[in-house]
Amino acid sequence: MTQFTFDAPTVIRIKRDGGVLSDAAIDWVIDGYTRGLVHDEQMSALLMAIFLRGMTPGEISRWTAAMIDSGERFDFSDLRRDGKPLRLVDKHSTGGVGDKITIPLVPVVMACGAAVPQAAGRGLGHTGGTLDKLEAIAGFTAELSKDRIRQQLQGIGAAVFAAGDLAPADRKIYALRDVTATTESLPLIASSVMSKKLAEGARALVLDTKVGRGAFLTSEAEARELAATMVELGRAQGIDTRALLTDMDQPLGSAVGNAIEIAESLDVLAGGGPADVVELTLALAREMLDAVGIDGVDPAQTLRDGTAMDRFRDLVGAQGGDLLQPLPVGAHAETVTASRSGTMGDIDAMAVGMAVWRLGAGRSTPGGQVQFGAGVRIHRRSGEPVVAGETLFTFYTDTPERFDGAMAELDGGWAVGDAAPAPRPLIIDRIT
Ligand code: URA
Numbered sequence: 001m002t003q004f005t006f007d008a009p010t011v012i013r014i015k016r017d018g019g020v021l022s023d024a025a026i027d028w029v030i031d032g033y034t035r036g037l038v039h040d041e042q043m044s045a046l047l048m049a050i051f052l053r054g055m056t057p058g059e060i061s062r063w064t065a066a067m068i069d070s071g072e073r074f075d076f077s078d079l080r081r082d083g084k085p086l087r088l089v090d091k092h093s094t095g096g097v098g099d100k101i102t103i104p105l106v107p108v109v110m111a112c113g114a115a116v117p118q119a120a121g122r123g124l125g126h127t128g129g130t131l132d133k134l135e136a137i138a139g140f141t142a143e144l145s146k147d148r149i150r151q152q153l154q155g156i157g158a159a160v161f162a163a164g165d166l167a168p169a170d171r172k173i174y175a176l177r178d179v180t181a182t183t184e185s186l187p188l189i190a191s192s193v194m195s196k197k198l199a200e201g202a203r204a205l206v207l208d209t210k211v212g213r214g215a216f217l218t219s220e221a222e223a224r225e226l227a228a229t230m231v232e233l234g235r236a237q238g239i240d241t242r243a244l245l246t247d248m249d250q251p252l253g254s255a256v257g258n259a260i261e262i263a264e265s266l267d268v269l270a271g272g273g274p275a276d277v278v279e280l281t282l283a284l285a286r287e288m289l290d291a292v293g294i295d296g297v298d299p300a301q302t303l304r305d306g307t308a309m310d311r312f313r314d315l316v317g318a319q320g321g322d323l324l325q326p327l328p329v330g331a332h333a334e335t336v337t338a339s340r341s342g343t344m345g346d347i348d349a350m351a352v353g354m355a356v357w358r359l360g361a362g363r364s365t366p367g368g369q370v371q372f373g374a375g376v377r378i379h380r381r382s383g384e385p386v387v388a389g390e391t392l393f394t395f396y397t398d399t400p401e402r403f404d405g406a407m408a409e410l411d412g413g414w415a416v417g418d419a420a421p422a423p424r425p426l427i428i429d430r431i432t
Contacts, residue, residue, distance in 0.1 A: 008032070008042040015049035023062045030066035034169045040176060047173065047182040055187035057229070063187065064233055067195035070169035074146060074201035076117060079154050086115040086153060087292035090202040091284050092193050094226065095127035095183075097214040097353035098251035101280050102130045103265035104273075104303075106158050107311035108285045111302035113294050116158040117149060119166050119200040123362040123370065124174065125183040125216070126353035128261065131162055132361070136259035136328055136372035140321030156314045167195040175366040184216040186226050194233040204240040204291035206284055207231070211428065212249030214349020220245070220428070227431040240291045245429040246280060250382055251349045253277040257361045257375015257396065259327040266323075269309040274381075276426050278303070283427055328373035330359070330396030334403045341388045342416040344380040351413025352376055358406040359397040371398050376410075383420040392416075 006028040014021060021029075029046065032038035055063065079086045089109065093099050106116050120142065122129035131142045144152070144161040152159040163171055170192050177183045177192075197205050207230050210216070211223035227243035234241025253274040255264040267273040268281060285299035302308035316323055356362070360371035377394045380386050392414070395406055 008038050008046070012042065012046045012049055015046060015053055018053050020056055021059055026059065026062045027066050030063065030070055030169045033172060034070040043173065043176055044180045044182075047177060047180060047188065050187060051182045051185040060187045060190055060229060061233060061236070064191040064194050064198070067167045067169040067173075067191060068199050071167050071199065072146070072165040073199045074117065074149070074166065076150060076153055076201040077203070079115075079150065086157070087113065087294060088117060088153075088202045089114050089204040089206070089288045089292045090116055090118050090197060090200065091206045091208060091288055092197055093208040094189055094193060094210050095124055095216055096210045096248040096252060097127060097349040097356070098253045098256040098261065099128065099210070100133060100253065100255075100261035100265045101208065101277065101284060102160070103133065103262065104268040104277070104281045104308065104312075105284055106160060107269065107308040107315060108281060108299045108302050109288050110157040110311040110315070111307040112285065112289055112297045112299055114157070114289060114292055115153050117153055117200050117202055118158070118160045119163040119196045120160050121163070121174065121196075124178050126214070126350060126357050126362070127216070128256070128258065128356070128361065130160065132370050133258045133261050134160060134321070136262055137316055137321040137323060138325035140316060140319055142319065144319070152318050156311070156318055158311070158315050160315065160319070163196050166199040170195045178363060179366055186217065186222060186229065189216055190226055190229045190233065194230055198234065198237050198239065202239065204288070205234050206287040206291060207241065207243035208280070208284060209243045209245050209431070210248035211245055212247050212349060214251060214353050215248035224429070224431065231431060242287060242291060243431040244283060244287065244427055245431060247424055247426050247428060248349055249424065250347050251352045251378065252280065254378045254381060255375065256352050256356045256378070257359070258370060258372045259329065260375035260377060260396070263327055269303065269312050271303050271306075279426055330371065330373040330375070331398045332396070332400040332403075334395045334407070335391045336393040336407070336410065338386045338388050338390050338392050338416055340416055342386055342418055343420045344382055344384050344386050344392070345415045345417045346382055346421050347378065348413035351410050352378070354409040355395070355406040358409055359395055359402050360399055373398060383423065386416045
């Protein structure tokens with residue numbers, strides 16, 4: 001019997017013309033790309049065709065499964081604490097601006113008795129990545145072997161690691177999407193998130209699905225569909241999966257960048273920090289604890305009594321980081337000042353995200369270096385009073401020739417007016 005084989009132009013053409021890819025075609029193209037037989041330019045064309053044409057639920061499910069099968073699948077179900085299986089739970093965000101939530105959240109849930117195996121990502125498009133932020137801490141490494149992840153889960157209850165051998169197809173596709181304007185695609189986001197999360201060995205998963213100007217999906221209907229798609233993909237694999245739909249019209253917190261977001265996360269862990277960052281951290285922590293049956297503990301207490309900060313020190317120390325070293329700050333700073341008094345209006349999360357990217361906090365080539373000290377501090381947030389002449393934003397970078405481009409991105413992304421904009425809820429819905 002002759003074996004039917006595929007070729008990349010045929011697979012691309014099917015999707016380009018609005019067709020449905022067969023399971024075999026998806027398996028072939030993901031395997032071929034992982035092994036270097038399908039080339040970057042071919043995968044780029046296919047990703048753009050998927051971006052423009054979309055995928056059926058069946059295609060998304062198979063694409064996700066093929067990405068999981070491209071690598072290892074962790075199983076930590078044998079790990080015990082006090083004779084009982086570890087309560088393994090994780091969270092993932094679909095990407096936002098100023099979204100440093102993982103950094104305070106992981107130690108909060110550790111302090112409440114859960115264990116977190118977290119495969120985290122790097123920046124994508126205008127959004128930041130947890131790994132780029134954590135690597136701003138001197139000595140911190142996210143390149144952990146499976147044995148080291150096991151030891152950390154057993155010893156301290158968490159590991160935050162580069163996906164490495166988990167879903168290597170996603171690692172390559174993620175990097176390609178970042179530089180080919182193919183990030184904002186429901187099937188590509190759902191499969192990217194879920195391939196890593198289903199492979200990492202958590203028994204429960206909470207998804208922070210972002211919606212608004214700074215999210216990949218700006219319409220609420222699409223973000224709801226994304227959340228429902230991911231919840232379904234998780235449930236189909238026997239993982240307790242639930243999602244929060246959260247606002248990403250405005251940046252989260254007052255700090256956007258890499259090191260600058262670590263500093264803000266430390267403020268939260270010290271019991272302070274911006275109210276929105278604290279609110280979302282605690283809401284996600286409650287979902288995670290509920291998903292693994294931990295009740296009777298108040299995650300807010302771990303921020304008040306310092307136990308979450310202690311767990312963060314454990315985590316950073318276990319991964320080689322030194323919190324006593326100063327965090328990097330861009331060598332050059334520029335400010336934007338208020339030309340009038342009034343009230344700060346809405347601040348466009350996309351404008352801030354793009355400004356931060358232009359300052360050097362993100363990448364424009366696959367595998368490129370990020371500047372740890374690049375970022376923006378927002379001194380007056382939406383609804384706060386503004387006095388003419390005061391500083392509203394500070395930009396940081398090591399490469400001052402970037403200031404003009406960053407200023408141009410922020411231009412028009414904020415305004416000082418006479419009245420405060422109507423407040424919007426941060427947590428819009430819960431999807432289970
Ligand atoms: N996070 C991911 O892991 N993948 C995406 O596509 C977006 C956010």
